Amino acid sequence: MQVIAGTREFQIEEPTVVTIGKFDGRHKGHQKLLQRMLSLREQKGLKSAVFTFDMAPAGVVSGKAQAVISTNQERRNNMERMGIDYLVEYPFNREVAQMPPEEFVRQILTGQMRAKAIVAGTDCGFGHHRAGNAALLKKLAPEYGYEAVIIEKEQDGDRDISSTYIREQLDQGNITKANALLGEPYSIHGEVVHGNHIGAPLLGFPTANLVPPAEKYLPRFGVYASRVLLEGKYYGGVSNIGSKPTITGENPVGVETFILGLEPGVDLYGKNIEVQLLDFERPEQRFAGLEELKAQIELDKQYASEYFKKNPGWL
Secondary structure, three states: OOEOOEEEEEOOOOOEEEOOOOOOOOOHHHHHHHHHHHHHHHHHHEEEEEEEEEEOHHHHOOOOOHHHHHHHHHHHHHHHOOOOOOOEEOOOOHHHHHHOOOHHHHHHHHHOOOOOEEEEEEEOOOOOHEEHHHHHHHHHHOOOEEEEEOOOOOOOOEEOOOHHHHHHHHHHHOOOHHHHHHHOEEEEEEEOOOOOOOOOHHHHOOOOOEOOOOEEEOOEEEEEEEEEOOOOOOEEEEEEEEEOOOOOOOOOOOOEEEEEEOOOOOOOOOOOEEEEEEEEEEEEOOOOOOOHHHHHHHHHHHHHHHHHHOHHHHO
8 A cells, every 4th residue: 555645745647546534443434435445446447545634624723633543553554454555644734724625626636646436425525614525526527537426324223423423432431332333343553662560570460551642532441351463463452541540650541451372471562563442341440559450450361361252253
């Protein structure tokens, strides 16, 4: 996959089928768009191209940072797994926000991206004040020589599946529902960093620590059964999301995971892993001391082991 980022000056030389959106979380609605794009790629002999912005436009317009379910790197990882040919992360600023919708179609989609087909949802919005919509895409198609393919929203009962809906479930710790809406497990990608160094020497077992970037939208703090992707292999795990209130000192919000079945002595520092949350066990809590914490972690490990015995398909 070719990633085009950090510049507005680019040109894709091959004809493409393009889909546009934020793709925050790559939920079932996003997957519906992406799968249709990939289908059209095969039918028409085009390259697949995803257009998105390098940051949430609402954050630039409002001046307030917007948290995201998927960071840019996580989105890249997900798109590459799907076999997307081009991912454009277009730099967004107030000048771009003023672009007229037809100019966006003419200059970027059909010009720089060479779109011969554009796949979008019924609720798509683009250009100044999001004045561009699905109707405009259809109207401009004959003039600019592309096919407009408009996809109905994916629903959960009578509610549209959206990033907002998923965030609500994450806030409640309802990870099984969030995963159902996503169509895949909620995940945190990152490089294993050094933590407090209390796992192996004091508690008797090593853990893998991730510190997500500030923009990462995290679920309710607590302990989850998790699945860990490490060097192409999945392991069971138990993960704590939070700030480790039992440990004295300043602790950044992070993800600490005990990986089940990992060979003793494996050095994880500096390695990239993906932690996927599968089931919520309990909220984060403060314990009286390390012995009480250690006893609870043993129960957490037992909980996770039982979870994977009941759900072996995850491994």
